[in-house]
Amino acid sequence: MNVEQQALRAREASRPLAGATRSAKDAALHAMADALAKAEAAVLDANALDVRRAESVGTSAALIDRLRLTADRVSGMVNGLRSLAALPDPVGDVVRGWTNANGVQVRQVRVPFGVVGIIYEARPNVTADAAGICLKSGNAVLLRGSSSAAESNAAIVDALRTGLGATDLPADAVQLVVGPREVTNDLMAARGLVDVLIPRGGAGLIDAVVRGSQVPVIETGVGNCHLFVDATADPAMALEILLNAKTQRPSVCNAVETLLVHAEIAETFLPHALQVLQAAGVTVHGDEQTARYGEVLRAEEADYAEEYLSLDLAVAVVDSFDRAVAHIRTYSTGHSETIVTESQTSAQRFVAEIDAAAVLVNASSRFVDGGEFGFGAEIGISTQKLHARGPMGLPEMTSTKYVLTGAGQTRG
Amino acid sequence: MNVEQQALRAREASRPLAGATRSAKDAALHAMADALAKAEAAVLDANALDVRRAESVGTSAALIDRLRLTADRVSGMVNGLRSLAALPDPVGDVVRGWTNANGVQVRQVRVPFGVVGIIYEARPNVTADAAGICLKSGNAVLLRGSSSAAESNAAIVDALRTGLGATDLPADAVQLVVGPREVTNDLMAARGLVDVLIPRGGAGLIDAVVRGSQVPVIETGVGNCHLFVDATADPAMALEILLNAKTQRPSVCNAVETLLVHAEIAETFLPHALQVLQAAGVTVHGDEQTARYGEVLRAEEADYAEEYLSLDLAVAVVDSFDRAVAHIRTYSTGHSETIVTESQTSAQRFVAEIDAAAVLVNASSRFVDGGEFGFGAEIGISTQKLHARGPMGLPEMTSTKYVLTGAGQTRG
Numbered sequence: 001m002n003v004e005q006q007a008l009r010a011r012e013a014s015r016p017l018a019g020a021t022r023s024a025k026d027a028a029l030h031a032m033a034d035a036l037a038k039a040e041a042a043v044l045d046a047n048a049l050d051v052r053r054a055e056s057v058g059t060s061a062a063l064i065d066r067l068r069l070t071a072d073r074v075s076g077m078v079n080g081l082r083s084l085a086a087l088p089d090p091v092g093d094v095v096r097g098w099t100n101a102n103g104v105q106v107r108q109v110r111v112p113f114g115v116v117g118i119i120y121e122a123r124p125n126v127t128a129d130a131a132g133i134c135l136k137s138g139n140a141v142l143l144r145g146s147s148s149a150a151e152s153n154a155a156i157v158d159a160l161r162t163g164l165g166a167t168d169l170p171a172d173a174v175q176l177v178v179g180p181r182e183v184t185n186d187l188m189a190a191r192g193l194v195d196v197l198i199p200r201g202g203a204g205l206i207d208a209v210v211r212g213s214q215v216p217v218i219e220t221g222v223g224n225c226h227l228f229v230d231a232t233a234d235p236a237m238a239l240e241i242l243l244n245a246k247t248q249r250p251s252v253c254n255a256v257e258t259l260l261v262h263a264e265i266a267e268t269f270l271p272h273a274l275q276v277l278q279a280a281g282v283t284v285h286g287d288e289q290t291a292r293y294g295e296v297l298r299a300e301e302a303d304y305a306e307e308y309l310s311l312d313l314a315v316a317v318v319d320s321f322d323r324a325v326a327h328i329r330t331y332s333t334g335h336s337e338t339i340v341t342e343s344q345t346s347a348q349r350f351v352a353e354i355d356a357a358a359v360l361v362n363a364s365s366r367f368v369d370g371g372e373f374g375f376g377a378e379i380g381i382s383t384q385k386l387h388a389r390g391p392m393g394l395p396e397m398t399s400t401k402y403v404l405t406g407a408g409q410t411r412g
Numbered sequence: 413m414n415v416e417q418q419a420l421r422a423r424e425a426s427r428p429l430a431g432a433t434r435s436a437k438d439a440a441l442h443a444m445a446d447a448l449a450k451a452e453a454a455v456l457d458a459n460a461l462d463v464r465r466a467e468s469v470g471t472s473a474a475l476i477d478r479l480r481l482t483a484d485r486v487s488g489m490v491n492g493l494r495s496l497a498a499l500p501d502p503v504g505d506v507v508r509g510w511t512n513a514n515g516v517q518v519r520q521v522r523v524p525f526g527v528v529g530i531i532y533e534a535r536p537n538v539t540a541d542a543a544g545i546c547l548k549s550g551n552a553v554l555l556r557g558s559s560s561a562a563e564s565n566a567a568i569v570d571a572l573r574t575g576l577g578a579t580d581l582p583a584d585a586v587q588l589v590v591g592p593r594e595v596t597n598d599l600m601a602a603r604g605l606v607d608v609l610i611p612r613g614g615a616g617l618i619d620a621v622v623r624g625s626q627v628p629v630i631e632t633g634v635g636n637c638h639l640f641v642d643a644t645a646d647p648a649m650a651l652e653i654l655l656n657a658k659t660q661r662p663s664v665c666n667a668v669e670t671l672l673v674h675a676e677i678a679e680t681f682l683p684h685a686l687q688v689l690q691a692a693g694v695t696v697h698g699d700e701q702t703a704r705y706g707e708v709l710r711a712e713e714a715d716y717a718e719e720y721l722s723l724d725l726a727v728a729v730v731d732s733f734d735r736a737v738a739h740i741r742t743y744s745t746g747h748s749e750t751i752v753t754e755s756q757t758s759a760q761r762f763v764a765e766i767d768a769a770a771v772l773v774n775a776s777s778r779f780v781d782g783g784e785f786g787f788g789a790e791i792g793i794s795t796q797k798l799h800a801r802g803p804m805g806l807p808e809m810t811s812t813k814y815v816l817t818g819a820g821q822t823r824g
Contacts, residue, residue: 363818406775
């Protein structure tokens with residue numbers, strides 16, 4: 001079956017799904033969870049094949065770790081599906097409504113997109129997560145996983161479809177798209193059949209989809225995030241936030257990648273901070289001024305542009321607030337940008353002048369996260385300005401429809 | 413100056429504009445209005461050149477009418493700018509907000525997109541309207557008008573920039589993009605410099621932009637709208653709504669283009685309806701069953717796919733509610749779809765099963781309009797599912813930003 005045929009089946013499946021009650025969808029999520037739990041052995045066997053192949057072609061240990069499933073990780077997927085069932089259903093929510101002077105009632109109501117395509121990389125747990133989020137939000141999904149996880153994804157989708165098959169909802173609401181590279185292009189060309197594409201993965205994948213797709217795209221994830229220690233910052237607070245934002249989980253998009261320090265506080269802040277960072281295992285790539293305050297690798301221009309996703313940190317001393325803003329404007333990917341300051345003026349200016357999905361004052365950028373926001377589920381963190389910006393929960397996986405109800409009114 | 417240079421200037425201008433107060437923006441709108449009023453003679457002279465050239469190349473009377481400016485139309489633009497000043501400012505609106513358990517305050521705040529590109533056809537009044545809407549919503553704008561209106565657009569933009577130049581806001585917030593066809597391609601390739609492109613015009617223009625752009629697009633306007641007269645419809649109400657939706661202003665996107673009549677009511681409804689339509693100057697393109705009830709042109713398949721934008725109407729008799737839904741699903745452009753019915757079940761099913769920006773029960777589709785919705789200004793009617801769907805007012809011309817404020821909180 002080619003992508004067009006799969007998309008047409010997804011479109012068909014999307015119709016009953018769009019009209020399904022919350023109870024029906026929640027029952028389906030539990031059925032999917034039950035079937036996945038039952039298929040644990042098959043999923044782990046399939047995953048072992050993927051892991052073996054990855055090892056045989058010399059895949060890095062980090063990538064193999066993302067690829068590998070364990071009984072715990074399968075349980076994680078199963079529980080993820082069940083917790084989606086516990087979340088409110090965004091479909092049918094009335095966003096706003098009013099009655100026109102002539103008596104026509106207008107309501108803006110949340111409706112599913114229809115068919116969502118997810119293009120993602122190695123982690124096979126995305127398969128179950130994305131399928132569950134799409135189902136709960138009333139969308140049929142086409143899952144285009146990485147070839148490196150082909151066996152795992154096939155086993156997971158097989159289980160999910162078996163679960164769905166035992167309910168009133170169509171199994172074609174969840175489909176895996178397999179085949180060579182060109183298949184991804186077909187998916188990106190399926191305008192009119194697929195309503196939105198969401199790439200999840202590294203910068204390369206996201207950029208390729210954003211540039212190549214004729215289907216509307218929601219861009220997620222790349223985070224070259226900055227933390228600016230303003231002249232008036234509380235040094236202890238700044239260090240605590242920095243350590244948290246850099247080291248608590250360095251591989252995620254809301255981790256800090258560059259530290260900017262106001263020259264007026266550099267001497268107070270940096271000597272101790274550099275020691276503490278080193279003790280925490282952080283490799284500092286600093287500019288000339290930073291090097292005055294401790295032993296650091298010398299930063300190249302490229303360091304400031306890089307999303308390390310590791311225990312590396314680029315550091316620069318800036319002569320003024322304006323220089324900090326200019327630096328961030330040059331290198332920011334528009335994800336999460338932080339200022340630590342005791343100055344109300346600086347805080348306000350930073351919030352106003354920095355253009356990003358999230359701007360933080362005196363708090364760790366690790367809070368920019370669907371879980372921390374209380375969304376319960378997250379399909380990703382949007383770094384684009386259209387439709388959704390920042391952590392995307394279930395309501396962000398919907399569109400709206402205006403419903404106008406009259407008693408024969410016409411326009412004068 | 414090439415498109416990239418203009419976009420960079422727009423980006424620079426967008427910064428003070430994003431932070432401008434409502435008072436500053438309203439003063440600028442009045443200054444633009446004053447300058448445009450003062451430039452009336454220059455604008456009309458420039459327009460006369462465009463009209464003469466259009467006539468010399470045999471442009472249709474309808475297009476020349478859209479192109480032609482009069483003192484009244486210039487006043488319309490001037491008043492449009494002043495009425496924008498009277499509208500609330502969406503920028504800074506807190507969409508939602510909460511406080512996390514750890515005390516971190518989260519607010520989702522409306523912010524401008526930044527730089528908006530508008531690609532549009534002959535009507536030069538779009539130049540002032542779009543510039544005003546973008547300015548009020550805090551966005552810098554790149555206006556790419558039609559070459560047929562080049563002189564008119566240049567004169568209008570010249571006046572608007574003169575007006576802006578007398579205020580604290582940067583004149584580069586409003587720029588006209590001129591040059592050969594390739595310039596439009598440059599605009600569509602300006603990802604990262606231009607935040608969103610909005611095409612305004614015919615189906616061909618919109619499709620070209622949607623398919624060719626790497627900048628995110630908001631698709632507006634094509635409306636192949638249907639009216640379904642259900643078996644239980646009140647025939648008098650159905651006819652009144654049909655006449656209004658077809659004839660009140662046939663050239664607009666929310667006018668009805670196809671009438672579907674349930675077979676059970678065809679004999680009651682169609683004979684009289686066809687007479688009344690004929691008397692109203694409507695040319696009916698009917699299927700075989702329609703032809704039983706009056707004299708009609710025979711409809712081809714293509715008639716059902718066409719957005720006439722004229723006093724033409726395609727008509728088909730359908731055997732069931734499901735056939736009506738299937739027909740609409742095949743030919744709808746997802747703009748505005750209407751049912752006339754006395755059946756609560758049919759009304760509910762129609763609203764649930766038809767996927768469009770607006771679905772209407774017993775009311776004219778002419779109500780699907782920013783003015784009728786009370787939005788005060790409208791940049792267009794979105795027929796896409798991302799970001800905005802239906803009439804777009806000022807809030808739809810903004811993005812959002814999460815602002816997190818803490819007192820040193822870190823993630824555990």
